Structure formats: C-alpha cells, structure tokens
Amino acid sequence: MINIVAKILLLVGSLLSIHASWLPAKGWLSQQLIQYSWQQSMANYQQQTPQQSAHQLRTFAVKPWPWADTFPIGELSIKRLHKKVVILNGGDPTTLAFSAGAVAPFNKIHATKPFVIAGHRDSHFAFLENIIMKDVISMTDPSGINQLYQVEAIEIVDASKGPLPVLADNSNLILITCYPFNSIGSDTNERYVITAKRL
Amino acid sequence: MFSSNKNLRLIDYQDSYFYQQKRKKRRQKWLKVTALLTLIIILVVIIVPLAQSQTLASAHKEQPTSSQGNGLINGPQLQFNHPDKSQRVALPIDITANIEINGLVAHTQIKQVFINPYDLELEAKYQFPLPEDAAVKHLHVKVADKEIVGKIMEKKAAKAVYQRAKRQGKKASLVQQQRANLFTNNIANIPAQSRVVVTLTFITPVNFFNDELNLNLPLATTSRYQPEQYQPSPAESDNNSININFNDIDEDNHTVFNPTVRKVLAKSQASINIELNAGVAVKTIRSSSHNINVQALGSQQSSYLISLAKAKSIANRNFNLTWQLEPSQQPQVSSFTEQVADEYFTLLTFFPPTTDNATILTRDVIFIIDTSGSMQGSSMEQAKSSLQHALSLLNSKDSFNIIAFNGSVELLFANTKMLTEYNINKAKRFINSLQANGGTEMYRPLSQALVMPKSDQQSSQAIRQVVFITDGAVANEFELMQLLEGAQNNFRLFTVGIGAAPNGYFMKKAAQFGRGSYVFIQNNHDVQTNMSALMDKISKPAVSNINLMFDNQIHQKVDIYPKKITDLYMGEPMQVAIKSKFPITSLQLSGDTADLPWYQQIIIDDSQAAQGVSSLWARNKIEDLLDGLVVGNDKEQVKQEVITTSIAHQIISPYTSFIAIEKPKELSPLTAEQQTKKFTSQKNMLAKAHESLMVAMPKTALGWHQQLIIGLLLMLFAPLVLRIWSK
Numbered sequence: 001m002i003n004i005v006a007k008i009l010l011l012v013g014s015l016l017s018i019h020a021s022w023l024p025a026k027g028w029l030s031q032q033l034i035q036y037s038w039q040q041s042m043a044n045y046q047q048q049t050p051q052q053s054a055h056q057l058r059t060f061a062v063k064p065w066p067w068a069d070t071f072p073i074g075e076l077s078i079k080r081l082h083k084k085v086v087i088l089n090g091g092d093p094t095t096l097a098f099s100a101g102a103v104a105p106f107n108k109i110h111a112t113k114p115f116v117i118a119g120h121r122d123s124h125f126a127f128l129e130n131i132i133m134k135d136v137i138s139m140t141d142p143s144g145i146n147q148l149y150q151v152e153a154i155e156i157v158d159a160s161k162g163p164l165p166v167l168a169d170n171s172n173l174i175l176i177t178c179y180p181f182n183s184i185g186s187d188t189n190e191r192y193v194i195t196a197k198r199l
Numbered sequence: 200m201f202s203s204n205k206n207l208r209l210i211d212y213q214d215s216y217f218y219q220q221k222r223k224k225r226r227q228k229w230l231k232v233t234a235l236l237t238l239i240i241i242l243v244v245i246i247v248p249l250a251q252s253q254t255l256a257s258a259h260k261e262q263p264t265s266s267q268g269n270g271l272i273n274g275p276q277l278q279f280n281h282p283d284k285s286q287r288v289a290l291p292i293d294i295t296a297n298i299e300i301n302g303l304v305a306h307t308q309i310k311q312v313f314i315n316p317y318d319l320e321l322e323a324k325y326q327f328p329l330p331e332d333a334a335v336k337h338l339h340v341k342v343a344d345k346e347i348v349g350k351i352m353e354k355k356a357a358k359a360v361y362q363r364a365k366r367q368g369k370k371a372s373l374v375q376q377q378r379a380n381l382f383t384n385n386i387a388n389i390p391a392q393s394r395v396v397v398t399l400t401f402i403t404p405v406n407f408f409n410d411e412l413n414l415n416l417p418l419a420t421t422s423r424y425q426p427e428q429y430q431p432s433p434a435e436s437d438n439n440s441i442n443i444n445f446n447d448i449d450e451d452n453h454t455v456f457n458p459t460v461r462k463v464l465a466k467s468q469a470s471i472n473i474e475l476n477a478g479v480a481v482k483t484i485r486s487s488s489h490n491i492n493v494q495a496l497g498s499q500q501s502s503y504l505i506s507l508a509k510a511k512s513i514a515n516r517n518f519n520l521t522w523q524l525e526p527s528q529q530p531q532v533s534s535f536t537e538q539v540a541d542e543y544f545t546l547l548t549f550f551p552p553t554t555d556n557a558t559i560l561t562r563d564v565i566f567i568i569d570t571s572g573s574m575q576g577s578s579m580e581q582a583k584s585s586l587q588h589a590l591s592l593l594n595s596k597d598s599f600n601i602i603a604f605n606g607s608v609e610l611l612f613a614n615t616k617m618l619t620e621y622n623i624n625k626a627k628r629f630i631n632s633l634q635a636n637g638g639t640e641m642y643r644p645l646s647q648a649l650v651m652p653k654s655d656q657q658s659s660q661a662i663r664q665v666v667f668i669t670d671g672a673v674a675n676e677f678e679l680m681q682l683l684e685g686a687q688n689n690f691r692l693f694t695v696g697i698g699a700a701p702n703g704y705f706m707k708k709a710a711q712f713g714r715g716s717y718v719f720i721q722n723n724h725d726v727q728t729n730m731s732a733l734m735d736k737i738s739k740p741a742v743s744n745i746n747l748m749f750d751n752q753i754h755q756k757v758d759i760y761p762k763k764i765t766d767l768y769m770g771e772p773m774q775v776a777i778k779s780k781f782p783i784t785s786l787q788l789s790g791d792t793a794d795l796p797w798y799q800q801i802i803i804d805d806s807q808a809a810q811g812v813s814s815l816w817a818r819n820k821i822e823d824l825l826d827g828l829v830v831g832n833d834k835e836q837v838k839q840e841v842i843t844t845s846i847a848h849q850i851i852s853p854y855t856s857f858i859a860i861e862k863p864k865e866l867s868p869l870t871a872e873q874q875t876k877k878f879t880s881q882k883n884m885l886a887k888a889h890e891s892l893m894v895a896m897p898k899t900a901l902g903w904h905q906q907l908i909i910g911l912l913l914m915l916f917a918p919l920v921l922r923i924w925s926k
Contacts, residue, residue, distance in 0.1 A: 002924040006917040013913030020906035027901075069572040069636070091897045092573040092670070103897065104573075105705070118897045122904060178900040184908065188900060 023097075027123040030064065030098040031086070037064040038072040038086045045142040070095045073102055075140040076117065083127045087139075091118050100124045106166070106174070114166045115139070118176040121192070125177040128192060137173060137196050149173040149196035160189040171198040229922045236915040240908065276467070277313050277325040279389075290316070291467040292325060293511075296416060296518075298473040303405045303548050303774075304535050304809045305414055307333075311397040315389040322365065322387045323395070328417035329382055330403050334818035334850045336811065337400035338857040340372040340386065343393040347372065349859035351849045353842055357856040361385065364860045372397065374857035382851075402811035402818075404546070407772045412477075416518040418469050466513045473505040473520065478533070478807070480525040488519040532801050535809035536782060544813040545777040549788065549801065561596040562738070563615050563661040565648045568630075569669035571605040571639040574697070579635040582668050582697050585730035586630055589666065592734045593618050598654040598661065601626055604644040605637030614652040641669070641679055649686045660791075663690040664737060665713065670697055679705070683712040691715040693737060695730065711826070714765050742767045742790040742797050747775065749786050756780060760819035776816035782806065817848035825853075 040062040063071050070088045077084040088095050091103030100119030102108075108115070119125030131137075135151045149172075156179050157164060166174060172195050179192035276289035295310040309329075315321055329335060338349025347370060352360065357373060364371035365387035373385045389395055406413040475484070480500045484493050490508035505520065535546045566586055574582060586601070593599055597618050601611040611629045616622045648665045683692060692713020696706040710717035718733045745764045749757055758778040767773050767790075777783060783806075788799045824841050828834060838854055845852040 002921055005924075006921040009913050009917035009920060013910045013915075013917065016906055016910030016913060018910075020903040020910055023901045023903040023906075090573060092575065092578075093898065094575055096897060096899065097901070101897075118899050120899050120901050122901050125899065176897070176899060178898070184902075184905045187902075191899070 024123050027098065027120070031124075033064040034072055034086045034088065034099050037062040038075060041072055041142050042144060046144060064098070068098075070098075070101070072099075073142070076100070077138050077140070078127070078131065078135060079138070080135060081127050081130055085119070085124050087117055091116075096120055103176075112171055114170060114172045114174055116166065116174045116176065121178040121181050125175070126181070128175060128177050128194060129181045131175075131194055135196075136199070137175075139173060148199040150199055151194055152197045153193075153195040155193045155195070157191050157193055158189055159191045164191070164193060172196060173198070229918060232918055233915065236911065236918075240911050240915065277323055279315060279317060279321040279323050281317055281319065281321060286317070290314075292327075293467060294418065294469040296469065296471045298414070298416070298471065300405065300414065300473065300475045300477075301809050302476070302478045302533055302535060302807060303407070303412070304546060304811060304815070305403045305405055306811055307401050307403065307416065309399045309401075311384075311399070312394065314394045315391060318391045320368075320388055320390050322385065323389055324383065324385045326377070326381060326383045329399075329401060330415055330417060332818070333401040333403050334811070334814035334848075335374075335376075335382075335399060335401040335857070336814045336848070336850045337398075338372065338374055338859055339398040339400075340370075340859050341394075341396040341398075342370045342372075342386065342388075343390050343395075345370050345861060347859040347861055349374065349857040351846050351851065351855050352858050353846075354854055354856050357858040360858055360860065361387065369861040371861065372857075372859040374399070374851065376851050376853055376856070402814045404774065404815055407548070407774075411521050411523050414520045416471065416520075418517055468511040468513055469507075469518075470511055471505075471507050471518055473503075475503045475505060475522065477501050477503075477522065477524060482523040482525050484520070484522040486518070486520050488517060491520070532803065534783070534803045534806040535812050536806045537808065537810055537812035538782075539813045541780065542813075543779050543782045544816045545779065545783050545806070546809070546812045546815055547775050547777060547783075547786075547803075549773045561658055561661045562593075562598075563653050563657055563663045564593060564597060564599045565602060565615065565651060565663070565665045566590075566599070567602045567604065567644050567648055567665060567667045567669070568633065569605070569639065569641075569667075569697075570603050570633050570635050570637070571670075572636045573639065573670055574635040576635075578670060578697050579633070583630050583633060585695070585697075586668065587627065588730055589734045590623060590626060592731075592738055594738075595619075598657040599626070600651065601629060602644045602648060603629075603633050604640060605635070606640055607637070608640075608644050608647060610647075615654045615657065617654050617656050639669075642682065645679060646682055649682075649690060662743060662791075664715070665690055665692045666695065666733075666737075667692060667709070668695045668697055680708060680712050683709060691737075691743070693717065693733060695733065708826075711763075711765075714763060716765065745773065745788060745790040747777075747786055747788060749779070749783065757783075758816075758820075760816060760823050762823055776812070776819045778813075778816055814848055814850050817844050817850050820844050821850075821852050 044062060070090050072086045073089045074087045075084060076087055085100050088099045088101045091101045095101040096118060097120075100117050103116040103118050106114050106116035119128075121128070131151060131154070133151055133154065137149045137151065139147045139149065141147070164174075164176070166172070175194040175196070177192050178188050179190040180188070181192070277292050278287060278289055281287050290313060292311050292313045295312070297308045297310075299306045311325075311327065313323070313325075315323065340347050340349070349372065354375065357375075361371050361373040368388055370389070371387045375383050377383055384397060386395060386397070403414070406415075471489075474496075475481070478501060481503065484491075484503060484505065489512060492506050492508050494504040494506075496502035496504055531550055533548045537544045566589065568582055568586055570579070590599070595618050598615040599618060599622075600615040603609045603611075611626055612622075645665075645667070653659075653661065653663075690713065692709060693715040694706040694710045694713075694717040696717065706717045716733075716736075718729045745767065747759060747764075756779070760776050764773060764775065783803060785800065785802045788797075788801060790797045821841050821844055824832075824837050824844070827837050841852050842854050845855040851857055
C-alpha cells in the first residue's frame with residue numbers, strides 16, 4: 001500500500017518534471033526549426049523582384065514545420081548580450097510557446113508604426129531582464145535590412161488594468177514579457193514593457 | 200522445504216545488534232537521498248536566479264551605479280544635465296494638488312516643486328502623468344524669482360523656440376504630450392541652488408459609473424521607469440547654425456547624455472487637497488487608494504474638504520476618490536456653463552430615467568464569432584460558452600442569428616430567426632461544431648450582418664444588435680471602420696475582445712463607430728462574467744437614436760461633441776459638450792425607447808457657471824477630430840484643425856506643446872519663421888494618426904519553473920512517505 005503511494009508520487013513527480021522540462025525543451029527545439037525556416041525565408045525573399053513589397057511576406061515565408069500557423073517575420077538581436085531570437089507572426093499562446101511573437105496589429109516593421117513583440121519571460125524573453133537603458137536592439141527583416149532601436153524606457157505595468165496604450169504614429173519597438181522574472185508560477189498580472197526608439 | 204532457511208532468518212531477533220546496524224544504515228541512506236533531493240531543489244530555486252543576477256551585475260559593471268534602481272521608482276524623477284555625468288542623480292519633485300470639484304467638473308491645479316542643488320546653471324527634465332481625459336490649459340513656471348507663463352504652440356515650433364531661448368540663456372519651459380496620459384517638461388537655465396515651482400492647471404470631467412462619481416489623479420508614480428533623456432542643448436547638437444534641424448533632435452538624444460543614472464536620492468512626495476461641491480447631498484465619500492480626512496463644510500452635506508490623512512504621502516500610487524449622491528437627490532439633468540467672449544460653452548449631463556424592466560426593447564441580435572486559428576484553445580472554448588450563455592439570455596420576442604467566420608463565412612440561418620426551441624437547439628449544435636482554424640476575414644461577416652434581412656415575424660421596431668466576439672487580429676481596421684461608418688445607422692455593434700492578444704484599438708473604435716460599447720477581456724477566466732454583464736446591459740436598452748434639438752430661431756449654430764451619441768443603457772449618463780451663441784436654457788431630446796418614440800423637453804433652470812467648460816469642449820472636439828482620421832478625413836486638415844482648436848483654447852494636444860519663455864515678445868517673429876518652414880517640410884511629412892492605440896498584453900510566462908519544483912517535491916515526498924509510514 002505505502003509502496004504504491006510512494007510509487008505513484010514518484011511517477012507523478014517525474015511526469016510533472018518531464019512535462020515541465022518539455023516546455024523549455026520545446027521552445028529550444030522549435031527555435032532550431034524556426035531558425036532554419038528564417039534562413040529559408042530570407043533567401044526566398046531576396047530572390048524576389050524588388051517590386052514585390054513587404055506585405056507579400058506571407059507568400060515567401062517558409063513555415064517552420066508544415067502544419068504551423070505562423071511564420072518568421074524578423075530576427076531580433078542584442079549584441080551586448082549576444083542574444084538572437086527569431087520573431088514569429090502573432091501573439092497567441094500557440095505561437096508564443098515556440099518563440100517570441102509580434103502582436104497584431106503591430107506586427108509589421110514600418111517607418112511610422114510601432115512594432116510590438118511579446119515573449120515568455122522564462123524562455124525566449126528571459127534575457128529582457130538584462131536589458132538596460134540605452135541598449136541597442138537590432139531588428140532584421142526578411143529582406144536583410146537591419147533596423148536599430150535604442151531602449152528609452154522600461155516600465156512595469158499592470159496588465160489587469162486593460163491594454164497597453166501605444167502611440168500610433170511613432171515607430172517604437174515595444175517588447176513585452178511577464179514580470180517579475182524569477183517568480184514561480186505563470187499567473188502574474190504585471191508586464192515588463194521595454195520601449196525602444198528607432199534610430 | 201526450500202525456504203526454511205530464509206524463514207529462519209526472517210524471524211530473527213529484531214533487536215539484535217545486526218538489525219540495529221542495518222536500520223541505522225538504511226536510515227542514513229534515506230537521509231542522504233532526501234538531503235540530495237533537497238539540495239537539487241535548492242539549487243534550482245536559488246542558483247538559477249542567482250546566476251542570472253550575476254550576469255546582470257557583470258553587465259552593469261561599466262555603469263556607475265548598481266542595478267538596484269530596477270525596482271519601482273516612486274513619483275516623477277527629475278534630472279539635470281550636469282556636465283559631469285557621475286554627478287547626475289534622479290531628484291524628487293514634490294507635488295501639491297489642489298482640486299476643486301464643482302458638480303461634474305474637476306478643476307485641478309498641480310504644483311511641482313524642486314530645487315537645482317548644483318552650483319551651476321542647468322537644464323532639467325522630468326516626466327509626469329496626468330489623467331487621460333485632462334484638458335491641460337495653463338502652465339505657470341517660477342524659476343528663482345522669475346515668473347513665466349506658458350503658451351500653446353505647434354509642437355515643432357515650440358521646440359525650436361525653446362532651444363533658441365535656451366541658447367540665449369533665457370529661462371524657458373517646454374511641456375509636451377508624450378502619450379495620452381504622459382507628459383514631459385523641460386526647463387532651461389535654472390540658476391544654481393534655486394527653487395522651481397511649476398504650476399499646471401487642467402480640467403477633467405468627473406466620471407460617472409454605476410451610480411458612483413469618480414475622480415482619478417495619477418501621481419506620476421507606479422512602477423515606471425523614466426527615460427533618462429534630455430533634449431540636447433542646441434550648443435551641443437547644433438553649434439553654428441541658427442536653423443535647427445528638427446529631425447535630428449530626437450536622434451541626438453541618445454548620443455548626448457549617455458550613461459543612465461539610477462541613483463535615487465529621495466522619493467517624491469505628494470499632498471492633495473480637494474474641495475468637493477457636489478451641489479446636492481452626498482451619501483458617501485471614500486478613496487480606495489489613500490486614507491483621507493473628510494471635513495464637512497456647512498450643514499447641507501453637499502460641500503466637503505478632503506485631504507490626505509498623511510499630509511505628505513510618498514507619491515507611489517494613483518489617487519482615487521469616489522463619492523455617491525443621495526439617491527433621491529440625484530438630478531435628472533445637470534448643466535455647467537462658461538461664457539468665453541460671445542460664446543457659451545455648456546457641459547450637459549443627462550441621467551436617463553430608470554426604465555421599467557417590463558418594457559424591454561425587442562431585438563434582432565446577430566452574433567459574429569471569430570473562429571480563426573488565433574482563437575485556438577481556451578479562447579475558443581470561452582467564446583463558445585459565452586455565446587451559449589448569451590443565447591440563454593434572449594427572450595422569445597427576440598430574433599437572432601449566428602455568423603461564424605475564419606477565412607470563409609458560415610451562417611447558421613440565411614436571415615435572422617425568431618427565438619424558438621427548435622432554433623435554439625439548432626444554434627447549440629452549430630456552436631458545438633465550431634472549430635478554430637484558418638484566417639481572419641472580418642469584412643464579409645460584418646457587412647453580411649449589416650444587411651441581413653430580418654425574420655418575417657420580427658417587428659420592424661426591433662433594434663439590430665451585432666455582438667462581435669473576436670480577438671481582433673486584423674490588419675484592415677481602417678476598412679472596417681469605414682464600413683461601419685458608411686453603413687446605415689440602424690444597428691449597434693458591441694465588440695467582445697477575447698483571447699490572449701485581442702486588438703484593443705479595434706474593439707474600442709469599432710464599438711464607437713458602431714454606436715455600441717465594448718468589453719475587453721484581459722484574463723481568460725473573466726470571459727463568462729464579463730459576457731453576462733454585457734448581455735445584461737444590452738438586453739435592457741433605455742434610449743436609442745438620440746437626437747438633440749435646440750430652438751432653431753435662437754440657436755442657429757450649435758456645435759456638439761461627441762458628434763455621435765451612443766445608446767443610453769441602464770444607469771449610464773449622457774454627457775455632451777455644446778458650444779452655442781446664446782446660453783442654452785432648454786433643449787429637446789428625442790429617441791426611441793422600447794416601443795414608443797421617446798421625447799423629453801429639458802429645461803435648464805439651474806445652470807451653474809463653471810470655469811473650464813470651454814476647455815472640456817475643445818478637448819472633446821480634438822478627440823472627435825482625431826477620430827476623423829479613422830473615417831478617412833484628410834490627415835493634413837485634421838492636424839491643422841487640431842492645432843487651431845488647441846491654440847484657440849490653449850489646451851495641449853498631440854500636435855501642440857506648452858512653451859513658456861522669459862520674454863514672450865520675441866516669440867512672434869520666430870514662430871512666423873517656423874511656420875513657413877513647417878509648411879515646406881509638411882509635404883513629405885504627413886500627419887499620422889496621433890491616437891494612442893491599445894495593444895493587449897498576452898500572457899507571457901510558461902510557468903515551467905513551478906511545475907518542475909512541484910514535480911521534484913513530489914519525487915522527494917515519495918521516499919519520505921515510505922520512510923515515515925514504514926516506521
């Protein structure tokens with residue numbers, strides 16, 4: 001009897017642990033696939049005639065796996081931290097499980113519109129904690145063009161108080177992740193919002 | 200027997216030395232295993248964050264100050280552009296707010312006091328919040344013994360004037376709107392060791408919600424990092440030429456003052472004094488944010504003096520005041536008027552009569568449910584269950600239909616059908632069969648809903664309500680707004696934002712242009728309750744198609760904002776700002792209630808004079824103009840109109856700033872010069888929608904740490920259980 005209880009505990013415990021480690025492992029694994037599809041997308045895109053504009057990105061984009069409902073739209077890198085993340089399209093939970101995602105309708109790199117990216121604080125966006133003011137963030141779009149941003153504000157906002165207001169007419173890059181970083185559990189109301197100005 | 204030997208051993212004397220040793224060994228083994236597992240868990244819990252903070256610390260090495268400032272800054276923090284960067288610290292600003300509330304208009308005067316502690320004449324900059332609906336109308340700055348008064352000017356011209364004044368060594372102040380509720384102030388040439396008092400005056404309408412009146416004052420404070428940026432002084436950015444290249448200014452910011460400053464010397468303090476003149480007897484006064492002292496003025500129970508219990512509170516959270524009027528005392532209409540030159544501005548608030556529940560408007564409800572791929576998972580489940588719930592709240596007089604869409608559109612019925620058991624069951628099966636995948640093509644379902652024929656049995660009086668359940672992940676909002684704007688005004692659109700990342704801007708604006716309201720759901724588990732609240736609200740419509748009519752002979756030209764008046768539901772007041780040539784003494788409201796046309800003559804016999812109503816009117820107008828961008832008004836024209844309104848009424852807007860200069864006389868030639876310059880540069884610089892868009896914040900934590908720890912704990916628990924029970 002006791003033995004069985006102990007065995008069940010052991011089993012449940014190990015299953016939970018495996019499931020828990022599966023989450024970051026999945027994030028890491030998918031990153032590899034996404035990285036590959038990103039390279040493919042870039043290559044595809046650059047073969048196109050220049051007349052075809054960015055909104056046709058969807059047609060050239062290579063899905064990381066055949067049944068994926070998202071595609072890579074850019075690569076974010078921070079030189080100082082030696083971090084690189086491929087950004088997917090969409091801010092829904094399914095996308096965020098695989099990589100950081102650009103939240104609609106701010107999912108286009110545009111000279112006059114903000115660009116908003118959300119990511120998990122305990123996987124792809126864990127490094128946001130180390131970002132400091134004046135850090136330079138580089139965003140690469142599929143055509144290979146680099147856009148630099150500089151961090152100008154870091155805020156902690158309460159997400160339960162409604163959506164985050166962003167100015168429509170400036171081309172800031174906004175990174176969102178959960179806060180606090182090292183807390184246990186997934187239900188926090190606070191969000192860590194980094195605003196970077198286009199350089 | 201084979202086992203005879205073994206049996207013999209098993210019934211060995213239990214207290215023998217051998218067994219004692221064996222048990223001891225076993226105990227030690229268990230201890231070791233437990234200790235090891237505990238160690239692993241401790242390692243996971245402690246070392247991981249520790250390791251992270253170590254990398255953080257090393258990353259900060261080149262910074263003069265530590266990362267301690269990562270915490271929440273309290274109150275607006277001020278910085279001076281001291282040439283020695285290590286000397287730069289964030290300084291506190293003390294805030295005194297004097298608020299005078301007259302009925303539904305709040306007049307706030309905020310005093311921001313700070314000193315320049317250095318031995319040099321310096322420039323200072325700080326960021327501060329104000330309420331989103333504030334009409335900021337006055338800026339007064341006292342630097343040392345010099346007093347300067349602010350003036351509204353076009354944003355870029357103001358910047359140029361400021362920088363020129365700064366170069367010339369004049370005292371100047373520039374207040375700019377960063378976001379709807381966030382402002383910055385730059386003050387140039389503050390003499391050494393001197394005191395600066397910045398006084399800002401703004402008007403806000405009092406919010407009315409659920410029978411309660413509500414006033415919020417952000418105290419600049421909660422968990423917000425201040426961008427450590429300065430406007431570069433012209434001397435630094437632009438040495439030899441008088442013409443300032445505007446576009447360079449922002450870029451230069453980054454290079455001029457480099458390392459960030461995180462030394463916080465002291466926390467900003469705030470004190471608040473409120474004079475509340477409710478006009479009628481007040482039932483309760485409370486503040487959910489601070490402890491307050493309430494002192495009655497006079498015996499009428501309508502005037503009170505309110506102050507913070509702690510005279511100087513640390514400005515680390517927003518102030519909130521809520522008061523409730525005696526139910527019998529609640530006025531049906533309240534009017535506040537201000538006369539400016541030969542024009543009258545009126546803020547009119549009308550509380551609709553509480554209708555009987557018996558007279559419920561018959562409705563023709565169309566639910567549009569988004570089944571696109573982004574709704575997958577819990578969003579879809581919540582959307583489905585709230586749709587089921589909404590159906591159960593309809594009554595037999597209502598007709599309904601359901602449109603499901605992703606890349607394609609799926610209709611439950613070809614036109615709306617009366618609510619019968621048969622139809623309900625059919626709808627339930629339809630809802631259950633919905634699955635989320637595919638794209639988000641909103642235009643078609645929306646346009647179909649707008650033109651869908653009504654059920655033959657439904658009366659022509661039935662009001663069409665479109666309940667749009669979606670996460671709003673669309674790119675063609677503009678097109679959709681135009682569709683709503685262009686459609687006939689015989690429908691109401693209610694948007695329900697569901698999912699981890701709904702497009703809040705779409706929800707809000709679509710509801711506005713569809714003359715309805717919106718529910719925005721942040722947490723997935725809120726969906727059920729919020730949906731019920733919305734359905735309850737819209738199933739008891741009070742008055743629709745509201746029109747304001749004035750005596751045409753007297754009032755030939757009245758200017759009312761907002762232009763479109765939303766339906767008045769239970770407990771919601773209607774508030775409009777009116778500009779007219781003559782005081783408004785009466786008006787007629789017409790609209791439709793459940794079955795009858797509704798008409799009400801309002802006689803305003805008790806119009807109270809209130810300063811600032813014109814500012815509120817102008818603020819409403821600016822908001823309305825900015826909305827015009829959505830329906831495709833000419834951007835340049837909108838910008839010009841906003842600037843004109845803003846300057847005429849001296850209130851701040853996204854296109855204009857407050858500028859205060861020591862000698863205001865010199866402003867005019869320079870502005871003229873800037874004006875011409877502005878027009879040439881405007882060609883390639885189109886005005887953009889200056890509205891503050893809303894972006895939803897998705898849930899961004901996997902929570903695998905928690906799971907891992909629980910898992911490990913369980914595994915640790917297993918041997919412990921075994922150990923304890925076997926004793």
